[in-house]
Amino acid sequence: MSASDLSHLSDVFDLMDESAFVRGMDGRLTAWNPAAARLYGWSEADALERTVDQLFGEDTSRLDPLLLATGRWEGEAPRRTAAGTELRIQARQRLRRGPDGAPVAVVEIGRDLTAGRLEDQARRDLELRVASYQYVFDYMPVSLWQFDARLLGPFYRQARELGVVDLDAWLQAHPDIFEQMFSAIHCHGVNPTTVRLLGGSDPAEFVGPIHRFWRTSPDTLRRVMAASYRAATFHTEETSLIGVDGRKIDVILVITWLAGPDGRRFSIAGLVDITERVRAQKAELRLQEEFAHSARISMLGELTASIAHEVNQPLTAISTSGAASLRWLNRETPDVERATQQLEHIVAEARRAAEIIDRIHGMAAKQPSAKQPLEVETLIAEAAAFLQHELQAHDVTLELTTAADLPPVDGDRTQLQQVFVNLALNAAQAMSQAGGGDRHLAIRASLDDASTVKVTVEDRGPGLPPEGADQLFESFFTTKAGGMGMGLAISRSILEHHGGRIQAGNRPGRGAVFTIFLPASEGVRSSATGVDANLSV
């Protein structure tokens, strides 16, 4: 190495940012660069008069064994400044040996870790925090939006100048201003949950005006603006927005306004998807309605049972008084007076029974009814669905046939279904009681004439007793063990209430057939009446 090379090296030694010094084996400093002077606070002159012990409080005899063995060492060395401040130095040392191989000097280059370490730590902490915020942003199952509403500032100022207090009301009165404001709100960014929630494919899709997602909830936006206007820090409400695919999404919106580091207010909005909850609520409501509807259909049976007690009283009185009056008349000397009294009593009790029956008919058929056009096919299908379990229990197969282009009928859905349920149930029970394997129930709807829909309910049971045909629809006529004989009477009341009628007969061969006539919702209703009037009583 030439002398000029050496002087170059000296320049390097002076200019380098890292501290560098050379010490002899006695610990005395022989070279000390300006960076070392800056770091340790000792001038070159001061340093060169001292040993490392004096400078750093270090035991000079303690050279690292690795340095002695290999001539190199690298590691963290404790050092101290002239002011006594402890430093942690990342040091690299080289051992210089003389011609005889004996160590003569140690060269050390050092980098101060003390400050660097703090910086590193702070940076790492910050990175960690940013990463965890990013993590929260990315993975939290809440749709997060960063809104940019800076363009709303002039509108707010205008409102304030006009002395507006209730911005919500003011914007309702000025829809044009509201529309301008709505269009001025942009979105800076959204998280992946938002993309998923709204059925998008990339967060970039959402950057820009928010109008297209929120256009169906202007009221929400107006309330949010009003909250911002009155310097609220928080607003929440249940609302909905429109997904990329046009789907309505029910959400809880939470928006919070914060002051940024620069003092400017900014907002973050979070949306929690409650579509499922809302859907579940709606389904529950539907279920409740269905349940109530079913309960009303079942009421026919309940009604029949509940009147037992009430009707039994006059019935028992009638039969008892009848027997008594016979006894008065059958005496050796007939007591006509007592017999007459009892007969009068019978007439009165019969009237009382009739009144009870009238009341029941009233309850069954004259409940507040909501008549509306009803598709016969739907009507029957729903009644059949209601009976599904009962029919299965009786091992009955069901055949439903509906003619095409059947006009609707005007009626109360529940009441008419009561009729079908009752007829089908009677048929199923008749077939079940009779035993036998051929348990087929056919319900067929067709057009009787242009203005009348005809529904037949046919079974393959024992059929109707010929002697009972006239009483069939009278109250308390029953062929069923334990039956009350109210179902057909109530059914007839319901049908008459609907301007329809019912007739009964037997199928050729085996089984009973009930035929219902109901006026079509539209058209002339005169042509068919009277044809089967004799059978319907």
Place this chain on the structure above:
Amino acid sequence: MSRDALIAVIEDDPALRRSIVDLVESLGYRAAGHPSADAFLASGDLVADCVITDIQMPGLSGIDLKRRLVEMGRTVPVIMVTARQDPALLQRAREAGPAGLLQKPFTAEALIDCLQAALAL
């Protein structure tokens, strides 16, 4: 049992009470109608030879009445009548030891048979 036996008829429905009283009288017995078990107990008809009582009535029930009579040491036969079909109620009625248990609507013949059997005891 002589034909002038006294039959107490306890029934809260006046029309039915009247019918039963009349039927009993048509058989040649004396009959006394009461609208409730309490009214019967308060009356002088405790000496009746047979009691025909409804089960479900305001106040003391027919079953309670039978128990009360037993407590009083009275062995008068009690025929119970009910419009209810509740098996538990019918079971409790049977356990009280009635001379007969009739379900409404019953036939006059059933009541007559029951009454004559009770009076023959």
